[in-house]
Each structure stands twice: as C-alpha cells, then as structure tokens.
Amino acid sequence: MPAKGALGLSAIEHRTVLSTLSVGYAQIGHPMISRKTVFAAAILNMVCISGAFAECQVADAKLEEAISQRPELRGVANRQAVRDLRNLRDAAITLWSYGRHEDCERLLGNIRELLAGPAMSTLGDNDEEAAEQQIAAREPKAKPGAKQGHRDDKGAKPLINIDELAPGLRADQIVGAEVRSSDDKIVGEVRNVVFGTKDRRDYAIVASGGFFTPGKDSIVVPIRSLKVSQERDSFYLSLPNAEVKTVPRMPDQDYKWLADGEWRARNDALFAKP
Numbered sequence: 001m002p003a004k005g006a007l008g009l010s011a012i013e014h015r016t017v018l019s020t021l022s023v024g025y026a027q028i029g030h031p032m033i034s035r036k037t038v039f040a041a042a043i044l045n046m047v048c049i050s051g052a053f054a055e056c057q058v059a060d061a062k063l064e065e066a067i068s069q070r071p072e073l074r075g076v077a078n079r080q081a082v083r084d085l086r087n088l089r090d091a092a093i094t095l096w097s098y099g100r101h102e103d104c105e106r107l108l109g110n111i112r113e114l115l116a117g118p119a120m121s122t123l124g125d126n127d128e129e130a131a132e133q134q135i136a137a138r139e140p141k142a143k144p145g146a147k148q149g150h151r152d153d154k155g156a157k158p159l160i161n162i163d164e165l166a167p168g169l170r171a172d173q174i175v176g177a178e179v180r181s182s183d184d185k186i187v188g189e190v191r192n193v194v195f196g197t198k199d200r201r202d203y204a205i206v207a208s209g210g211f212f213t214p215g216k217d218s219i220v221v222p223i224r225s226l227k228v229s230q231e232r233d234s235f236y237l238s239l240p241n242a243e244v245k246t247v248p249r250m251p252d253q254d255y256k257w258l259a260d261g262e263w264r265a266r267n268d269a270l271f272a273k274p
Helices: 011-026 035-053 063-069 076-097 101-116 128-136 261-270
Strands: 178-180 186-194 203-207 218-222 234-236
Touching: 063 076, 063 101, 076 101, 186 218, 218 261
Parallel strands: 178 234
Antiparallel strands: 178 186, 186 203, 203 218
16 A cells, blocks of 8 residues: 555655645736635645545445344345355455456445345346346356367476475465366366365365356365366366266355265265376
C-alpha cells in the first residue's frame, strides 16, 4: 500500500492537491477567485481523489460473520448458496489482487445484496434452456480422453515424481492444473487440494466429468502418486485412460470420505502403480 503523508494522503494524492493549489493560486489575480475558494477546491479534490484511491475491503462484506450468526445459512438447504457466496468473495479477492478495486467493490455490493435479500433459493431464472446455455460456458474445451499430449514427441523431457521436486509445489501451482493419464490423455484438472490429514496423505481432487467442478464427477488422487512435467504445467497419473474410467468417484462433496479409512485405502491402492 502507498505510504501516507502527514495529512493521510498518498504521494499521488498529495501531488494532485499541490497541482490544484498551484493552478488556483496562479489564477488568484482573477477578480472572482479568492484564496479561500482555491483552498476549498483543493480540499474537495482531495476528498474525491482519496475516495477513488480507496482500496476494496473484502472483510467489509462480513460474509463469514453472517454465516456464523444466521442459522439458516448453516442449514443443509443453503449449503450450495454458501459455497456460491464464498466463491464470489474469493473472486473479489482476485480482483483486489489485480488492483481492480472498483470491480472488487461492486462484487462485494452484490454479496451484501444477496445476504440482505430473500432466500437465494428463490432467486434466479427458471428457464431450463437458458440455464443450460449458461452452464455450457463452464464445459472444458479439451474433452477428457482427448489426444493432445506431447509425451511421445522427440526430445520430450522426462516426468518428475512429486517427492523429487525442488523447490516444492505451491498450492496455486496445483489447483487448476491439467491432469493427464499415463498414456497422455486428458483426465481433467485439479479443482481442490486436501492437505494436513492425520496420516499425512494429501489429495488432489481432479474433475474428470463433463464439468470441471468438484463433486460427483471428480476423483480423489493421492498427491504423492502424481508425476509432473518439468515445466510444471501438467500432472500425470500412473494409470492409463482406460483404467482411470473405472476409478470410483468422490463419494460426497462435504469431504466426509476423509474419515472413511477403508474407502481411502481402497482408493489410494488404485494409484499405487510405479
């Protein structure tokens, strides 16, 4: 954040006020312009500029506070609505990180309106055809199983085991990354990661169905079973595409399967190939 001066102004704001004063004092000779008028104009300009440079404050939406204080938001019926609100909040953070503070603030305004308005389940359009058209925008362009890999190209660099990476991977390098089978066919993309389990088995949630979203069309992949390209832009399973299709899907979207040791053991064994 830019440093503030004695008046609480950033360097840019300070220069703007000085510029206003300079231009104004140059015109004081005009019979209709007084020093008080110029100073008042500078102060008004300062206020406007300060507002324009104010950063979007995501915490001001008080989303988590609303969720904790309103029982209906913690109910099963509104579980998806809460996920949607959190996704909007995360999008606002992304806009803020790119310096798009006005867009961020507009998105926070939408969150506030949704929280203050009627139940979210009663909102929206019931036109199924229109809904299908909108949802189609989420469908991946590269279909699962598509042959678009380059592992067989001459000079292709060998893959690296996750445990052998130096430096290690950040979470933002995993989420959203493309995942391919051992025979170099697209499986999906990583939509979430699970770290810090008691038995130290971390997972990548790979969307493998028509829509790249966590849920019924996702598979649970032990992160240690993955290999990664040297460019770190694609991850590879130990299974060929034909076997990937037989892997059981993630049992639930609430991650209750993490407490099911038997299910996890069976699932993890499927990816245990060298």
